[in-house]
Amino acid sequence: MKLIFEKSQKGRTGILPGESDIKESFELDSSLMRSEPLDLCELSELDVVRHFTNLSKKNFGVDDNFYSLGSCTMKYNPKVTELIASCGGFANIHPLMPQLRGGGILTQGALGVLYEMDLMLREIAGMDAFTLQPLAGAHGELTGMMIMAAYHKKQGNHKTHVLVPDSAHGTNPASAAIAGYDVKVVPGNEDGVMDLDAFREMVNEETAGVMLTCPNTLGIFNPHIKEICDIIHSVDGLAYYDGANLNAITGRARPGDFGFDIVHFNLHKTFATPHGGGGPGSGPVGVVEKLTKFLPISVVVKRNDGTYAVEYDREDSIGYIAPFYGNFGIILRAYVYILMLGAKGLRRVSENAVVNANYIKSRLEEYYDFPYKGLCKHECVLSASRQAKNGVHAIDIAKALIDRGFHPPTIYFPTTVPEAMMIEPTETESKETIDAFIDAMIDIAKQAETNPESFKAMPKTTPVSRLDETKAAKVLDLACTGCE
Amino acid sequence: MVPQGLYYTDQHEWIKIEDGVGTVGITDHAQQQLGEVTFVELPENGPVDANAELAVLESSKAASDVYAPMAGEVIEVNEALESQPELVNQQCYTDGWICKIKLSDPDAVSNLMDAAAYEAFITNE
Numbered sequence: 001m002k003l004i005f006e007k008s009q010k011g012r013t014g015i016l017p018g019e020s021d022i023k024e025s026f027e028l029d030s031s032l033m034r035s036e037p038l039d040l041c042e043l044s045e046l047d048v049v050r051h052f053t054n055l056s057k058k059n060f061g062v063d064d065n066f067y068s069l070g071s072c073t074m075k076y077n078p079k080v081t082e083l084i085a086s087c088g089g090f091a092n093i094h095p096l097m098p099q100l101r102g103g104g105i106l107t108q109g110a111l112g113v114l115y116e117m118d119l120m121l122r123e124i125a126g127m128d129a130f131t132l133q134p135l136a137g138a139h140g141e142l143t144g145m146m147i148m149a150a151y152h153k154k155q156g157n158h159k160t161h162v163l164v165p166d167s168a169h170g171t172n173p174a175s176a177a178i179a180g181y182d183v184k185v186v187p188g189n190e191d192g193v194m195d196l197d198a199f200r201e202m203v204n205e206e207t208a209g210v211m212l213t214c215p216n217t218l219g220i221f222n223p224h225i226k227e228i229c230d231i232i233h234s235v236d237g238l239a240y241y242d243g244a245n246l247n248a249i250t251g252r253a254r255p256g257d258f259g260f261d262i263v264h265f266n267l268h269k270t271f272a273t274p275h276g277g278g279g280p281g282s283g284p285v286g287v288v289e290k291l292t293k294f295l296p297i298s299v300v301v302k303r304n305d306g307t308y309a310v311e312y313d314r315e316d317s318i319g320y321i322a323p324f325y326g327n328f329g330i331i332l333r334a335y336v337y338i339l340m341l342g343a344k345g346l347r348r349v350s351e352n353a354v355v356n357a358n359y360i361k362s363r364l365e366e367y368y369d370f371p372y373k374g375l376c377k378h379e380c381v382l383s384a385s386r387q388a389k390n391g392v393h394a395i396d397i398a399k400a401l402i403d404r405g406f407h408p409p410t411i412y413f414p415t416t417v418p419e420a421m422m423i424e425p426t427e428t429e430s431k432e433t434i435d436a437f438i439d440a441m442i443d444i445a446k447q448a449e450t451n452p453e454s455f456k457a458m459p460k461t462t463p464v465s466r467l468d469e470t471k472a473a474k475v476l477d478l479a480c481t482g483c484e
Numbered sequence: 485m486v487p488q489g490l491y492y493t494d495q496h497e498w499i500k501i502e503d504g505v506g507t508v509g510i511t512d513h514a515q516q517q518l519g520e521v522t523f524v525e526l527p528e529n530g531p532v533d534a535n536a537e538l539a540v541l542e543s544s545k546a547a548s549d550v551y552a553p554m555a556g557e558v559i560e561v562n563e564a565l566e567s568q569p570e571l572v573n574q575q576c577y578t579d580g581w582i583c584k585i586k587l588s589d590p591d592a593v594s595n596l597m598d599a600a601a602y603e604a605f606i607t608n609e
Binding site for chain 1: 517519520522523542543544545546548569
C-alpha cells in the first residue's frame with residue numbers, strides 16, 4: 001500500500017476555507033518565513049479516512065485477538081479510561097495553568113488526580129512517596145538510579161558499582177551506567193533466580209545497590225528477596241525494584257515490605273494504559289522515607305485548607321527530569337483503572353494473571369521444554385529447542401502462530417534460555433481464548449515433527465510473508481529518502 | 485563440523501595461532517545461536533587481558549560480547565566486518581575473523597579446548 005505522501009495531489013483539500021477577512025495586505029519579515037514550502041500531503045478527508053482505515057486493517061492488536069506479548073508490551077486497556085481521559089476538563093487543560101497566578105484554583109481536579117495517584121501507588125508499593133514525572137519505565141529506572149547516586153553523595157559514600165542479575169532487562173544496566181556506575185552482572189542459579197552466594201560474594205563497601213525485577217523475566221519469584229535486601233543494606237547500599245513484572249503480585253505483596261528502597265512501576269503495563277510506537281509511557285518512582293527529599297520537582301502538595309498546589313522548593317531534589325508533571329493523560333487513565341478495580345479487584349488481576357500463565361505452562365509441558373520446573377508467576381518461558389532439532393526454531397513457531405490468528409509471544413528473550421518463547425497471557429483472557437491458543441501451540445508442535453519443511457513458507461495470511469529481519473538495522477533510512 | 489587445528493573457549497570463541505599471533509573469531513555454534521549479525525563493534529589496537537571483553541556482536545536477537553581467548557596485544561582488526569557483518573555468519577572460521585592478537589604467552593593455549601573437546605562441549609551444553 002502507498003504512503004500517504006505518495007497519494008498527495010497538488011491543490012486537493014479536505015475543507016473549503018472561507019474568504020480572508022483581513023483586508024490589508026502585509027508582508028512578513030523574511031527572517032520569519034520558511035525558506036522552502038512545508039512538505040504537507042494534500043488530500044481530501046475521505047482519502048485520509050480510507051488511508052488510515054486500511055492501515056488499521058493490516059494491524060494486529062489486543063483488540064483483535066489474544067496477544068501473548070502480555071503486559072510486557074501492553075495489557076488490554078478498558079475503554080472507560082479513554083472516556084474519562086477525553087473529558088474536556090482533563091483533555092483541554094494547559095500544563096502551565098497551575099503555575100499561573102490564579103491558575104491553581106482552576107486546576108484543582110487535575111492536581112487532585114496527581115496527589116491521590118501518589119497516595120494510591122504508595123499503598124500498592126509499600127513506599128513513602130512517589131514522583132509521577134518519569135515518562136517511561138526506563139526513564140523511571142534512570143530517575144531511581146539518580147536518586148541512588150544523590151543519596152550516596154549526600155552520605156559521603158564512595159560507591160563505584162551496581163549489581164544486576166544476568167536475567168535483568170537490558171535497560172537496568174544501561175540506567176545504572178548513565179547514572180555513573182559500573183555494572184557487575186550476578187549469575188543466575190539452576191532455579192532461574194539470582195544466585196545468593198555469588199551475590200553475597202560480589203557485594204562490598206563500594207556496592208551502590210542492586211537492581212532486581214521480581215518476579216524476574218523467567219516469571220520466577222526470588223525466594224531470597226528479603227535476604228538480598230538485608231545484604232545490600234549491610235553496606236549502606238540501596239535495593240532497587242524494577243516493577244516491570246508487578247502484574248504478578250499487585251495487591252498481594254509489596255516491594256516495600258520485601259525491603260526495597262526505590263521502585264518504579266510501569267503504568268502502561270500493570271495499570272493498563274495505552275502505549276504503542278514508543279510512547280507515551282509512564283514510570284512513576286517510589287522511595288522510602290530517607291530518600292523522599294531527593295525526588296524530582298515539581299511535587300504536588302495538599303495545603304492546610306485542602307487545596308492542591310505545585311511545589312518546586314526542594315533543596316536536595318535531583319531536579320527536573322521531565323517537563324511539567326509527567327504524562328498526565330496516562331497517569332489519569334491509570335488512576336481511573338485503580339479506582340475502578342479497588343483493592344479487591346487489583347488482587348484478582350494478579351491472581352488471574354498468574355493462574356492463566358500456569359495453566360498454559362501445565363498444558364504445554366508435554367509438547368515443549370520448560371527449562372525451569374514448578375509454578376511460575378504471570379509469565380512462563382518455554383524453549384523450542386526440542387523443535388529446533390527438526391529445524392523449526394522459535395521464530396518459525398512465531399510465524400505459525402500468526403497464521404493461526406494469534407500474536408506471537410516475545411521470542412529469544414530472556415537470552416539465558418535457548419530458543420526462548422516468553423508467554424504472558426495477562427488476566428483479561430477467557431479460558432476459551434487461552435485454550436484456543438494452547439491448542440494452536442500443540443498443533444504447531446505436532447506439525448514441527450511431521451512436516452518441519454512447511455514452516456519455511458509461513459506466515460501465509462499476512463500482507464507480506466517473511467520480512468528481512470535485519471535490513472532495517474543494517475540500512476538505516478530514518479528520513480525515508482528511499483521512498484520516492 | 486568443528487575445524488581441527490584451532491582452539492576454543494567455553495564462550496564459543498576460536499583462536500588460530502601462527503608465529504605467536506592468534507586470529508580470533510566466533511564458532512559456527514555461536515553464530516547459529518546469535519542469528520544474523522547486523523553490526524560488529526571491533527576492538528581497538530592495544531593490550532587485552534584473557535577473558536576481557538573484546539568486541540560486541542549485534543544480531544536481530546541480542547547484543548553479545550566476544551571475549552579474548554588469550555592475553556596479548558590487538559594488532560589488527562577485520563575492517564571488512566564494518567560493511568559486511570554477515571561474514572561472521574557466512575564464513576565464521578575464515579573471512580569472518582574478528583581480530584589478531586600478538587600473544588603475550590602462547591603457552592596459555594593449554595587452557596583452551598581442542599576441536600574434539602569443544603565438539604563434546606557443545607554436544608553436552
